Amino acid sequence: MFYNDKWQLFSVSFNRYLSIRITRFRKAYLTGQHQETMNYNHLFSKIYDELGKTDDSGEVASYIPELKNINPNKFGVHLTTLDGGHYSFGDSDEKFSIQSIAKVLALVLAYQLENENLWDRVGVEPSGTPFNSLVQLEYDKGIPRNPLINAGALIISDILVSHFDEPKKQFIEFVRKVSGLPEMDYSTRIANSEKSAGYTNAALVNLMKSFGNIRNDVDEVLDFYFNLCSIEMTCKELSRTFLFLADYGVCPFKNEPIISTSKSKRINAIMQLCGFYDEAGEFSFKVGLPGKSGVGGGIIAIHPDKYSIAVWSPRLNKKGNSIRGMKFLELFTSETQASIF
Numbered sequence: 001m002f003y004n005d006k007w008q009l010f011s012v013s014f015n016r017y018l019s020i021r022i023t024r025f026r027k028a029y030l031t032g033q034h035q036e037t038m039n040y041n042h043l044f045s046k047i048y049d050e051l052g053k054t055d056d057s058g059e060v061a062s063y064i065p066e067l068k069n070i071n072p073n074k075f076g077v078h079l080t081t082l083d084g085g086h087y088s089f090g091d092s093d094e095k096f097s098i099q100s101i102a103k104v105l106a107l108v109l110a111y112q113l114e115n116e117n118l119w120d121r122v123g124v125e126p127s128g129t130p131f132n133s134l135v136q137l138e139y140d141k142g143i144p145r146n147p148l149i150n151a152g153a154l155i156i157s158d159i160l161v162s163h164f165d166e167p168k169k170q171f172i173e174f175v176r177k178v179s180g181l182p183e184m185d186y187s188t189r190i191a192n193s194e195k196s197a198g199y200t201n202a203a204l205v206n207l208m209k210s211f212g213n214i215r216n217d218v219d220e221v222l223d224f225y226f227n228l229c230s231i232e233m234t235c236k237e238l239s240r241t242f243l244f245l246a247d248y249g250v251c252p253f254k255n256e257p258i259i260s261t262s263k264s265k266r267i268n269a270i271m272q273l274c275g276f277y278d279e280a281g282e283f284s285f286k287v288g289l290p291g292k293s294g295v296g297g298g299i300i301a302i303h304p305d306k307y308s309i310a311v312w313s314p315r316l317n318k319k320g321n322s323i324r325g326m327k328f329l330e331l332f333t334s335e336t337q338a339s340i341f
């Protein structure tokens, strides 16, 4: 189906949303099942105790100077269910740098603007290489494997810079809308810190420019990208912001469509296959949910039709993913016996 105006997209999306809601309600009514029966708070502390027995010998990200200052022992989790449940544990109300998790929000906006043309400039295949790999990009002639590795997110940044008169302002307004949090903003401190040491990202964007896949000035694209990655949220805010991906693209607390049902499913598919770089298979295998990590130690994971869960623990493994965050989610989906598979 071809949507030629925004209103048509929203009304088709909304009708689909209503029919999904009705089906869900009937299913729950017929089977007598309700999500609220689970005592998540008790489960969180049980899993946290279990985590204490596992290895957390990783390091906080140090290639971005500001991230070195974070207390590595922080730990927070927040789960938001579609039926309005909120469950927290630990440092869930403390802001942290969401870093690459923000790439998903930029992708959502670019996909909405470009539709399927987006895929002429970036792929949808797992990379199997580190998030900032240059080797693969040269091999692929400047077309990044997917939008969640750095090269791919730089292409998405270039697209947003082309689309908007005031790209940073218009992007943060989108994040405010999706999160329902009008005070949400970039951290100039973190963006400047990353800029001061962002040589690899500069190399990636220049390489893609040489292949003709960057349309704007490289410094403008990098500035947008560093600001994108600098956004700070608490686990609670992060989980709330991403809830629309558990609800077929509709922001549940506003009943407002953010993206079409089909696109929402595709974004989840990309997270499932690419959200953890060369550890995406491991996350899929052990956790079984679409998700995205960031080098600030955060992870967001989505259970379509049920919930979104954000975990934060700053020590990272060699692949740049939070060690205790991944382990927590593995134990969580094992205990609840609910994953997408």
Ligand code: GLN
Pocket: 098, 099, 100, 101, 131, 132, 150, 194, 201, 229, 293, 294, 295, 296, 320
């Ligand atoms: N801003 C970071 C970078 O570009 C994001 C990396 C990440 O979170 N994986 O290196």
